[in-house]
Amino acid sequence: MQFVSLSVFYSKAEVATVETELLRDYRFGQQQLIEIWGHACAIAVTKAFPLSSLSKKQPTLLVVCGPEQNGSIGLVCARHLRIFEYEPTIFYPKRSSQSLHQDFTVQCEKMDIPFLSYLPTEVQLLNDAYNLVIDAILGPETDPKEVKEPYAGMLVTLKQVKIPIVSVDVPSGWDVDEPAKDGINPEVLISLTAPKKCATGFSGKHFLAGRFLPYDIQKKYELNLPEFSGTECVIEL
């Protein structure tokens, strides 16, 4: 897999503008984009943690999903990981009321993916049960100063786990434009579409996932994305 270094990172404002353009002008559907992102995320997880590399007897993992788009991407990711023969369990405390997002929940339930009813604060339970945690709680649209319960509590728990955390798009609780000094510390970051400013200097494994962005948008925002090889939809940065 190719390793690439990037010079341009996306700001919070640009993320919002690009997404609006994708939906309004390019006529991508929201469920379509979430499917693309979730699928690519799952592939990135398999590259960071191949089945054979997992230390526990079963390839278990916990996917923690927030109430907005980032959470739905987590649901789709969990579904594809199930298809890839992993054994995900989902924690999804506050479900979105939008039917668009509800469909993703049903799809996971019908794949026989278990849903936890609460996240234990005894961190050792998580360390023992799962090989890794996928953080799909908060995305770039969240303001880190306004993180309410139950998410603030969940982040406290996640800061203490010993198993690796894989964050989807933005480590939950971080500001999109700058890394958090006392936030969660993921081992792996999967940036969607383009890396955000807070990923500058990220010291863990960093993947770019999602190969769909029209060339016009790439040029317009000077994203200078690296080239994907073959039919890959994930690049390790």
Added chain:
Amino acid sequence: MLGVRALFGIGLLVTSRGGSVLTHTGACARVASNIYSKHRQACTMANTIKYLGQEEAQHIDEELFNEYSFSVDQLMELAGLSCATAVSKGYPLQSLLRSPPRVLVICGPGNNGGDGLVCARHLKLFGYEPSVLYPKRPNKQLFQNLTTQCEKMDISFLSEMPEADVIDEAYNLVVDAIFGFSFKGAVREPFGDILSKLKKITVPIASVDIPSGWDVEKGCPDGIQPDMLISLTAPKKAANHFKGRYHFLGGRFVPPALEQKYQLNLPQYPGTDCVYQLN
């Protein structure tokens, strides 16, 4: 110290459609692992893959949308990606004489055409130069959106079907996304004319799900003879009559419960690949 079992046992309710709602028992810890171990057992039974009849294919499709709550645009995205991936495996960029290689994608009036539009978009991202012929466009938002997505990727749309010799000159490959598994009865224009031209070309044809014009179960001895067939979800009986070089399975989204219900005996896709080569 509390172990894994307790994670599920102590005050936690683990719910899943397959299992039952649980409360404070240590034994209930098994539910999550049982869900997965049952699936593992089922997979070790080696059987041949099932080839579907037309009605069965339609039932499976309906279940995916009605019971499993998938949306058409989700599954179409995955299906189209499988098609583009199969094309790039059978006809790699470097193996084709033109750079970038040009692909003519012919889209029919239904969902098969939609799969073709998604396929065209991904082929463009993979470095091919697709052109789309989409003579009969359904009046539905989804298809209009997919068309716009292609247009905004600078994929050209032809205004008419070129003659067979022009296709051979200008393109390396044709993707046939005209008719799918719902096809029945007579072929309406302009597709009759399009299919008779496709019978004359020498460049390879890659058909999406069903070679267009073929009976979905019985095939068609004097119909088009594609070089590649990309069966989606599961192969249909028509595939028994396929004589081309490449038969791929795509559409890697079938829930285990659905696979078991219809005894599809799907093969194990390699790694995270979205296609499986059947021949």
